[in-house]
Amino acid sequence: xxxxxxxxxxxxxxxxxxxxxxxxxxxxxxxxxxxxxxxxxxxxxxxxxxxxxxxxxxxxxxxxxxxxxxxxxxxxxxxxxxxxxxxxxxxxxxxxxxxxxxxxxxxxxxxxxxxxxxxxxxxxxxxxxxxxxxxxxxxxxxxxxxxxxxxxxxxxxxxxxxxxxxxxxxxxxxxxxxxxxxxxxxxxxxxxxxxxxxxxxxxxxxxxxxxxxxxxxxxxxxxxxxxxxxxxxxxxxxxxxxxxxxxxxxxxxxxxxxxxxxxxxxxxxxxxxxxxxxxxxxxxxxxxxxxxxxxxxxxxxxxxxxxxxxxxxxxxxxxxxxxxxxxxxxxxxxxxxxxxxxxxxxxxxxxxxxxxxxxxxxxxxxxxxxxxxxxxxxxxxxxxxxxxxxxxxxxxxxxxxxxxxxxxxxxxxxxxxxxxxxxxxxxxxxxxxxxxxxxxxxxxxxxxxxxxxxxxxxxxxxxxxxxxxxxxxxxxxxxxxxxxxxxxxxxxxxxxxxxxxxxxxxxxxxxxxxxxxxxxxxxxxxxxxxxxxxxxxxxxxxxxxxxxxxxxxxxxxxxxxxxxxxxxxxxxxxxxxxxxxxxxxxxxxxxxxxxxxxxxxxxxxxxxxxxxxxxxxxxxxxxxxxxxxxxxxxxxxxxxxxxxxxxxxxxxxxxxxxxxxxxxxxxxxxxxxxxxxxxxxxxxxxxxxxxxxxxxxxxxxxxx
Ligand SMILES: [Zn+2]
Numbered sequence: 001x002x003x004x005x006x007x008x009x010x011x012x013x014x015x016x017x018x019x020x021x022x023x024x025x026x027x028x029x030x031x032x033x034x035x036x037x038x039x040x041x042x043x044x045x046x047x048x049x050x051x052x053x054x055x056x057x058x059x060x061x062x063x064x065x066x067x068x069x070x071x072x073x074x075x076x077x078x079x080x081x082x083x084x085x086x087x088x089x090x091x092x093x094x095x096x097x098x099x100x101x102x103x104x105x106x107x108x109x110x111x112x113x114x115x116x117x118x119x120x121x122x123x124x125x126x127x128x129x130x131x132x133x134x135x136x137x138x139x140x141x142x143x144x145x146x147x148x149x150x151x152x153x154x155x156x157x158x159x160x161x162x163x164x165x166x167x168x169x170x171x172x173x174x175x176x177x178x179x180x181x182x183x184x185x186x187x188x189x190x191x192x193x194x195x196x197x198x199x200x201x202x203x204x205x206x207x208x209x210x211x212x213x214x215x216x217x218x219x220x221x222x223x224x225x226x227x228x229x230x231x232x233x234x235x236x237x238x239x240x241x242x243x244x245x246x247x248x249x250x251x252x253x254x255x256x257x258x259x260x261x262x263x264x265x266x267x268x269x270x271x272x273x274x275x276x277x278x279x280x281x282x283x284x285x286x287x288x289x290x291x292x293x294x295x296x297x298x299x300x301x302x303x304x305x306x307x308x309x310x311x312x313x314x315x316x317x318x319x320x321x322x323x324x325x326x327x328x329x330x331x332x333x334x335x336x337x338x339x340x341x342x343x344x345x346x347x348x349x350x351x352x353x354x355x356x357x358x359x360x361x362x363x364x365x366x367x368x369x370x371x372x373x374x375x376x377x378x379x380x381x382x383x384x385x386x387x388x389x390x391x392x393x394x395x396x397x398x399x400x401x402x403x404x405x406x407x408x409x410x411x412x413x414x415x416x417x418x419x420x421x422x423x424x425x426x427x428x429x430x431x432x433x434x435x436x437x438x439x440x441x442x443x444x445x446x447x448x449x450x451x452x453x454x455x456x457x458x459x460x461x462x463x464x465x466x467x468x469x470x471x472x473x474x475x476x477x478x479x480x481x482x483x484x485x486x487x488x489x490x491x492x493x494x495x496x497x498x499x500x501x502x503x504x505x506x507x508x509x510x511x512x513x514x515x516x517x518x519x520x521x522x523x524x525x526x527x528x529x530x531x532x533x534x535x536x537x538x539x540x541x542x543x544x545x546x547x548x549x550x551x552x553x554x555x556x557x558x559x560x561x562x563x564x565x566x567x568x569x570x571x572x573x574x575x576x577x578x579x580x581x582x583x584x585x586x587x588x589x590x591x592x593x594x595x596x597x598x599x600x601x602x603x604x605x606x607x608x609x610x611x612x613x614x615x616x617x618x619x620x621x622x623x624x625x626x627x628x629x630x631x632x633x634x635x636x637x638x639x640x641x642x643x644x645x646x647x648x649x650x651x652x653x654x655x656x657x658x659x660x661x662x663x664x665x666x667x668x669x670x671x672x673x674x675x676x677x678x679x680x681x682x683x684x685x686x687x688x689x690x691x692x693x694x695x696x697x698x699x700x701x702x703x704x
Contacts, residue, residue, distance in 0.1 A: 008053050012061075015046040019062035023155055024244065059131055060159035064152045065211065074145035074203065077134060081168045081223045083124060083141045084319060086302065086326040092284040095303055095327050099254075099277070102323070106310050111255045111264065113233050114283070115220055116248055117300035117326055120174030121199045123151065123217065127169070130161040137202070139382065140407045147202050153211035158244040166226070169240060171219035173198055176295045179214045192392065192400040194297050200380040218248040220302075233306045234268040241270070250294075253306065254280060264306075288329060300328040333392045334367075335405060336360040338385055341372065341415050345423050345444035347452045347527055349436040353378060353417060355389075355401060362391060365661060367399040374433050375417050384412040440584040446480065447473055449527070453481050457533070457632065458525035459517050462510030463503065471496060480584075481526070482591035484511060519546065519601040526588065529579030533636070535572065538565055546600040547589060554580035614643030618652050621645065622666065623659030625679050631659070637686055649674060657682050 019042055025033045043063070050057045057063070089095045103110050122138035135151035137144040151157060154173065161167070175183075180194035191197040201213045222236045230236050234253060241247050252273040255261035261274035275283060284301065291298060305311055305323040314322040340356040353372040360367055370391060372378050381401060383389070386408025389401050421428055421437035423444035428435050437445060450469050454461040461484070472478040477492050489508050493499040517525075520536040531539075542565045544550055553561055554577045562573035579585060593599050619638045621631050628634035634657055635645045649656060649668040656662075656669040656676050669676055677685070 008049055009056050012046065012049050012053070012056050012058065015042055015049070016058050016061055019043060019046060020060075023062055023065060064149075064159070065155055074137075074147055076139070076143050077136050077146045078143050079124060079136065079139075079141070080126070081124065081170075082316065082321075083122070083138050083144070083170070084316065084321055085141065086324050087317075087320040088300075088326045088328050090328055092281050092327060095284070095325060096277075096280055098325050099280075099303065102305060102314070106313055108310070109256060110310060111232075111253060111261065111306040113237075113304045113306050114252045114254065115302045115304070116250050116287075116294075116298045117302050117328075118172035118174050118218055118248065119193070119195050119297040119299040120172040120217075121195065121202055123147075123171055123173050123202075125151070125157060125169045125171065125219075127161055127165065127167050129166065130164040132157065132159045137382075145203075145382075149207045150202050150204065150210040153207055154215050154217055156217055156246040161243045163243070165224060168223045168225075169219050169245065170221040170223075171217045171245070173202060173215055173217045174296050175201075175213065175215055177297060178295065183213065192402065195403070196377075196380065200376060203376065203380050216296075217246060219245045220248070231308055232264075232268075233304055233308065234264060234270050234272075236308075238268040238270045252283060254283075284327065291329065298329075300326050302326050333390050333402065334360045334362040335388055335390055336367075337388050338383065338401075341378075341383075341385055343417065343422050345421060345437050345442060345448065347445060347449035348530070349438060349440070349442065349445050351417060351421070351428060351435040351437060353415070355383075357389070357391070360391070362393055362399060367391060367393075370399045370401055372401065375435060376433050378415055382414055384408055384414050386410050386412050441479070443473065446478070450478060450481060450484070452527060453525045454484070454514075455525075457630065459514045459521060461514045463506035464510050468507065471499075481588055482595060485515070485592070485595040485597075515596050515598070517598060519598045522592070522597050522599065523547075523550075526585065527579075528585060529572070529575035529577070531576060531579075535568065535576075538567055540601050547593070548599075550576075550580060551589075553577065612642030614638055614641035616642075617654045618644045618646055619655045619657060620647070620649050620653050620665060620669070620674075621657045621659075623662035625659040627679065627683065628659075634682070 019039075022033055022039055022042075046061070047063050050061065050063055089098065099110075099112055124136050124138070124144070125132060126134040126136065132148070132152070134146060135148045135157075136146055139145060151173070152159060175194040175198045177194060180191075180197055184190045184197060187197075191200060197213075198215055201210055201215060204210050219240050220237070222240050224230075230239070237247055237251070249271045251270075252275050253261045253265055254275050254277055255264065256276065258274055258276045258279070261276065265272050265274050273283075287301060303325050305314065311321070311323040316322060336357040336359075338355050338357055342354050342356060344352045344354055346352060353374070355370045355372055357368060357370060372381075372383070381389075381404055383401065383404055384407065387404045388406040388408075390403050390405050391399055392402050393399050417428065417435050419428060420426065421439065421442055421444075424437065424439050424442040426437055426439040426442065429438050430436075439445070447469065450473070451466050453459055454464045454469065464484070469478065472487070472492065475492065475496070477483065477487055489504050489511075493504050493507075494501075520533075520540050523531055523536045523539070524533055539550070544553070552558075557577060559570060559573045559577065562568050562576065563570055589599070617638075619635075621634050621638075623631075625631055625634060628637075638645055638657075643655075646653060649665045649672065651672060653669065653672070653674050656665060656674050657679070658666050658669070658676055659679055666676070668674075
């Protein structure tokens with residue numbers, strides 16, 4: 001019998017069996033049994049058969065590991081086991097006294113299991129008769145979202161258990177640090193931490209997208225329905241391991257004596273450290289120190305009573321089990337309540353939700369507004385107005401909502417963006433992860449566009465700040481960028497309170513002077529395809545020295561020419577071309593050109609090149625400055641002199657420019673022996689540079 005005539009049911013079963021074995025060897029044991037080619041061949045054959053005979057597809061088919069393109073929603077599902085959070089302690093002394101008190105309460109000798117508190121997404125996997133039927137997020141502990149299709153793409157989750165049991169398994173889905181850094185580089189909106197990226201991934205609509213992210217899971221608790229033979233937690237763990245789950249092997253068992261602990265671990269054939277109670281404090285100290293070297297993020301340790309009968313006796317409070325406690329590491333984070341969520345309309349029409357939180361001190365400054373980026377980000381956080389959240393400062397500066405700690409009691413649901421633009425009531429449209437107001441005349445867009453255009457890092461128009469712009473918009477005198485150059489400021493403002501003769505003259509002078517700004521600055525100020533300074537430099541540097549050069553590329557839809565420029569990828573090229581082809585942008589460019597702005601890079605460059613005296617130095621900049629505000633201005637000075645800049649202090653960092661309010665980076669730099677430079681010293685370094693330069697021949701070339 002040749003394969004074509006084989007009974008499809010039999011062939012599907014055989015292939016499924018084989019592929020399951022291969023997948024396990026590959027993903028769980030990290031020991032591939034066959035070549036990728038052979039694997040793909042079998043896999044394709046299985047998919048082909050399943051497509052031809054959908055009714056024969058097995059419920060635990062290995063083909064589900066790659067996900068599907070079917071849109072899946074995430075219906076709410078009630079949990080059938082208690083999914084409570086843990087009581088917390090912030091000092092190891094608190095934990096040891098909790099252990100002593102707990103023992104006293106039940107008047108019996110106890111053992112405790114200590115596990116790492118994975119900083120990931122809490123998930124419950126429900127198995128019926130050994131088959132994975134549902135994967136549900138923790139949600140509010142009572143109700144979570146059904147994310148089964150997406151979780152099935154995680155290779156280390158068994159779709160079928162070796163026993164036909166009904167069991168609910170709790171675990172933490174996470175993304176290892178290295179994979180996070182790699183993936184985050186390519187994100188439209190980078191995530192604050194691996195946990196948020198993992199949570200965002202679990203909520204992707206297409207499970208095929210989820211399959212591309214190397215999510216992992218460690219399980220740490222099992223709830224069997226009906227009778228089970230287990231008397232302690234470690235035997236639950238070893239049983240889960242025997243079912244094929246991945247477990248974090250970094251656990252410790254604490255007993256009265258070390259030998260007792262060792263014996264118990266051996267009996268359960270479980271890896272882990274065997275320790276005595278006397279070792280507890282040093283274990284916590286050691287583990288806290290090792291934390292940064294782990295390949296994944298943890299935010300504390302979990303201590304659980306090992307004896308299951310005692311767990312029953314102790315029971316639960318309304319919120320927490322009485323038989324476990326979380327020891328939380330200290331972190332530069334704070335808790336606050338989300339009082340409201342507003343939406344802002346950006347210059348490109350992009351709608352950004354912003355959380356208004358009760359003011360709270362984090363890392364040295366008070367935070368009251370936090371960007372929430374877009375709807376998927378809010379969905380990932382499961383954030384509602386009234387929720388208590390944990391916030392941190394990303395890169396020491398930008399505050400971010402890390403997670404919801406406690407759901408609001410008013411029953412507010414996850415917050416959703418409005419359907420209409422809050423500024424002009426135009427129906428909003430969704431493009432990718434973001435939502436936009438498509439109306440170019442939208443008042444909020446106009447205002448953001450003008451403020452951006454005139455801003456310090458763009459056209460840098462003197463005396464033309466946000467208040468002046470707002471006043472002029474309110475007077476109905478500014479509708480688009482070109483109006484800045486056509487407006488009769490005397491006529492417009494002479495009767496307006498707060499605008500004296502002097503101020504009006506300053507505005508006029510500032511506007512006139514800005515006409516001399518270089519082409520690359522004009523390019524950045526227009527915000528075409530969100531071109532920043534670096535992209536503008538790249539474009540001009542590669543010979544595209546006028547707007548006509550760029551318009552020609554846009555007319556021909558010539559992505560290729562753009563992508564031959566190093567560091568410009570297809571995505572940026574597409575954005576740039578679409579931006580240039582926007583009819584409103586074309587009109588704006590034509591008008592501004594007529595009005596005398598620079599649309600061609602001058603032959604002689606605007607600033608002569610500086611001696612590369614920062615060459616082979618790597619600088620990190622932190623804190624705030626008097627002369628460099630925003631601090632990207634300091635970064636520019638460093639880069640102009642051939643220095644590299646990074647956003648964090650690492651072993652490669654040679655200098656840290658520390659302004660006021662410098663926090664963890666300063667500490668890190670001190671620890672690593674990085675040279676620390678204050679603003680005053682930095683200014684001297686720059687000036688020394690300028691004097692040297694005068695005596696040197698100015699080179700006609702620009703280095704990019
Ligand atoms: Zn609008």
